[in-house]
Amino acid sequence: MQSSGLWKPVLGGLLLALAIYIGGFKFDQHLRTRRGPWQVTFTTAHSGAPAIIVNQPKLNIANLKIVFPGETTTNASGTVIFDFPQKPVPFGRVKFEDLTYLPGTVTFDFFGHEIELLPRTLYINRKSRPWESNATITLTPADKPAVLPAPMPGKKKY
Structure with a gap:
């Protein structure tokens, strides 16, 4: 029995598996982060109404402003x-x-308006809209969708 020749193929297989794992992990991390995150600036419009500005450079979305006239906020502005x-x-x-x-x-x-940011489209109050850079969208209190019922606590979904 020659056990001295067995360790080389086993070690080679382990190193190959490790290299494939590390390479696959790095590639997946690249796919996860390559387009970058949403950048949402919380601010106020010239009228004093709360507003957000949406940017996503890799998707060529720049300065899409959504204003909420008739609403107020006391929190400071900032970019998230x-x-x-x-x-x-x-x-x-x-x-x-x-x-x-x-x-x-x-x-x-x-303020009761549902805004959903997706790479392919923008949803405002459950209605699809194409992305438009340098546009301003005004959402009044009359534009709010009907309130959906809250899920019942303790009920399991199968």
């Missing part, structure tokens, strides 16, 4: 880069986010 989940926002709330492969999906609730 959605590169990992559960980042706090100055006003409104994040309803859903899937940032596995950036830019991913981010859904907001701003």
Whole structure:
């Protein structure tokens, strides 16, 4: 029995498996981050109404402004880069986010308006709109969608 010749193929196989694993991991990380995150600036319009400005450079989305006239906010303005989940926002709330492969999906609730950022399209109050750079969208209180019923607590979905 020659056991001395067995360690070379085993070690070679382990090193090959390790190289494939590391290479696959690096490639997946590249795919996850190559397009970059959503950049949402929370600000106020000239009228004092709250507004957001959406940017995503890799998708050629720049300075899409959504204004909420008739609403007020007391929080400071700032830019939030959605590169990992559960980042706090100055006003409104994040309803859903899937940032596995950036830019991913981010859904907001701003004063009863549902804004959903997807790479292929923009959803405002559950209606699809094409992305337009350097545009301003005004959402009045009359534009709010009907409120969906809240899920019943304790009920399991199968």
